[in-house]
Amino acid sequence: VDVPDVLFIFFGATGDLARRKLYPALYELWRSGELRGRMAVVGVSRRPFDDEAYREFVRKAVNEYRPFALYGEAASSFLERFFFLSADVGKPEETAKLAARIAEVEERFSLSGNRVFYLSIAPQHFAPIAQSLRTSGLLESRGFRRVVIEKPFGWDLRSARELNAALLGAFDERDIYRIDHYLGKAMVQNIAVLRFANLLFEPLWNRHYIAQVEITATETVGVGDRKGYYEAAGALRDMVQNHILQMVAMVAMEPPGRFEPEAIRDEKVKALRSLRIYRPEEVPLFVVRGQYRSGVTLGEAVPGYREEIGNPSSTTETYVAAVLFLENFRWWGVPFLVRTGKRLARKRTDIVIHFHTLPLTVKALSGIEGEELAPNRLILRVQPDEGIFLTFNVRASRSPFQLVPTAMELSRGEAIGFNTPEAYERLLYDVVVGDPTNFTRWDEVEAAWRWVDPIAEFFAAAGEEGLAFYPAGSEGPEEAQRIARRHGLPFTSLV
Numbered sequence: 001v002d003v004p005d006v007l008f009i010f011f012g013a014t015g016d017l018a019r020r021k022l023y024p025a026l027y028e029l030w031r032s033g034e035l036r037g038r039m040a041v042v043g044v045s046r047r048p049f050d051d052e053a054y055r056e057f058v059r060k061a062v063n064e065y066r067p068f069a070l071y072g073e074a075a076s077s078f079l080e081r082f083f084f085l086s087a088d089v090g091k092p093e094e095t096a097k098l099a100a101r102i103a104e105v106e107e108r109f110s111l112s113g114n115r116v117f118y119l120s121i122a123p124q125h126f127a128p129i130a131q132s133l134r135t136s137g138l139l140e141s142r143g144f145r146r147v148v149i150e151k152p153f154g155w156d157l158r159s160a161r162e163l164n165a166a167l168l169g170a171f172d173e174r175d176i177y178r179i180d181h182y183l184g185k186a187m188v189q190n191i192a193v194l195r196f197a198n199l200l201f202e203p204l205w206n207r208h209y210i211a212q213v214e215i216t217a218t219e220t221v222g223v224g225d226r227k228g229y230y231e232a233a234g235a236l237r238d239m240v241q242n243h244i245l246q247m248v249a250m251v252a253m254e255p256p257g258r259f260e261p262e263a264i265r266d267e268k269v270k271a272l273r274s275l276r277i278y279r280p281e282e283v284p285l286f287v288v289r290g291q292y293r294s295g296v297t298l299g300e301a302v303p304g305y306r307e308e309i310g311n312p313s314s315t316t317e318t319y320v321a322a323v324l325f326l327e328n329f330r331w332w333g334v335p336f337l338v339r340t341g342k343r344l345a346r347k348r349t350d351i352v353i354h355f356h357t358l359p360l361t362v363k364a365l366s367g368i369e370g371e372e373l374a375p376n377r378l379i380l381r382v383q384p385d386e387g388i389f390l391t392f393n394v395r396a397s398r399s400p401f402q403l404v405p406t407a408m409e410l411s412r413g414e415a416i417g418f419n420t421p422e423a424y425e426r427l428l429y430d431v432v433v434g435d436p437t438n439f440t441r442w443d444e445v446e447a448a449w450r451w452v453d454p455i456a457e458f459f460a461a462a463g464e465e466g467l468a469f470y471p472a473g474s475e476g477p478e479e480a481q482r483i484a485r486r487h488g489l490p491f492t493s494l495v
């Protein structure tokens with residue numbers, strides 16, 4: 001692939017995301033050679049930084065998340081490419097200053113006018129920035145112009161539409177890269193390969209052989225420093241509307257006719273559109289929400305959510321479990337169990353495919369009483385460690401007719417840490433080379449909100465009623481198992 005040169009314009013350049021994810025990822029791309037000598041950055045935020053202070057900020061960020069990585073010639077040539085503009089984003093007079101900085105940096109490094117505008121800021125700024133970028137002429141460079149948007153993409157379907165309309169006033173859909181960083185995770189990208197490149201799995205991937213799909217994305221952390229955002233969003237908007245539904249789509253989609261970005265996204269959107277949408281009164285049958293109380297996570301006593309955010313009557317959910325159904329031929333009747341939450345027993349993201357159980361012939365012939373025959377399970381572990389496992393039944397060595405389920409490790413990635421920037425490395429690279437496959441297209445966002453909206457409405461109307469409290473460090477509320485059992489097998493234990 002030809003990697004073009006590029007200027008990144010980061011709005012929210014001194015924010016948490018930029019610090020924790022973007023700079024470490026950019027440095028890796030620099031160091032590995034992919035963007036070496038081909039990029040420069042103009043950072044924008046309200047902080048009264050100059051270029052030097054900004055470079056120091058970037059240096060610290062990289063060092064914190066990639067200890068000992070930043071040294072030598074690569075480090076200094078990297079940092080020299082960072083420039084800062086202290087400005088209140090979205091104001092027309094400030095945009096003129098931005099234009100001047102962009103021109104200066106592009107000229108200094110003889111860049112070809114390819115620009116990536118990265119909006120790592122609160123969503124209320126998206127529309128005004130898009131607007132002022134357009135009127136300022138900054139989108140009329142010689143090269144490409146792309147915009148990268150962090151979530152939340154809207155608050156519900158209506159606000160998402162408004163936001164999208166505002167963006168489309170400045171950018172073409174094909175230039176809008178809506179980040180879902182789960183789509184940058186190696187094992188999530190592996191789902192399609194596993195399914196479509198392996199005869200062992202492809203023919204089994206449907207309701208005839210699969211009894212249930214289980215998707216877990218749990219965390220041990222609390223809400224950290226994003227209290228205001230999280231209190232308004234809750235787990236449903238924060239994790240389910242995007243990451244969880246994207247994983248559902250990857251597992252459920254039909255094989256694309258070609259392995260091309262739009263063909264793949266066409267199939268994903270079809271999967272999302274086939275989700276059965278629950279009417280508000282049905283929500284309690286399929287969805288459970290919870291909130292953590294104080295408890296102990298990873299050996300440390302932690303306060304409850306309400307104490308943490310200082311709102312004793314908050315009804316924001318920090319946990320959601322749901323049973324989803326896709327109303328199409330492939331998945332008719334197969335429950336997709338999903339769960340996500342904060343302050344749970346483990347950080348874990350995985351996808352478990354539970355195959356149907358075989359008739360108990362072996363057991364019947366042997367005449368041995370005992371456990372039920374365990375179904376085969378395929379486990380895709382996304383994090384913290386990566387791996388693919390398959391469980392199957394073998395004869396126990398001592399007792400000839402006793403079967404034991406065994407786990408076979410099909411492949412294992414090297415252990416990766418929590419919140420590593422690897423996903424961002426892949427995604428930033430994709431933006432530069434213009435590959436939108438692992439970004440969310442507008443119609444996917446729309447389909448996801450259609451499913452989420454009535455549930456969010458129900459939550460808002462129910463207030464504290466139906467909110468299941470769970471101690472921090474636990475497996476989440478017991479009610480989740482109740483809805484799981486009603487529709488299928490219980491959730492797999494996290495510990």
Ligand code: BG6
Binds near residue numbers: 349419
């Ligand atoms: C983000 C959510 O999108 O994903 C956070 O806003 C969450 O609340 C994070 O902690 C989890 O990401 P990861 O990569 O650590 O699983």
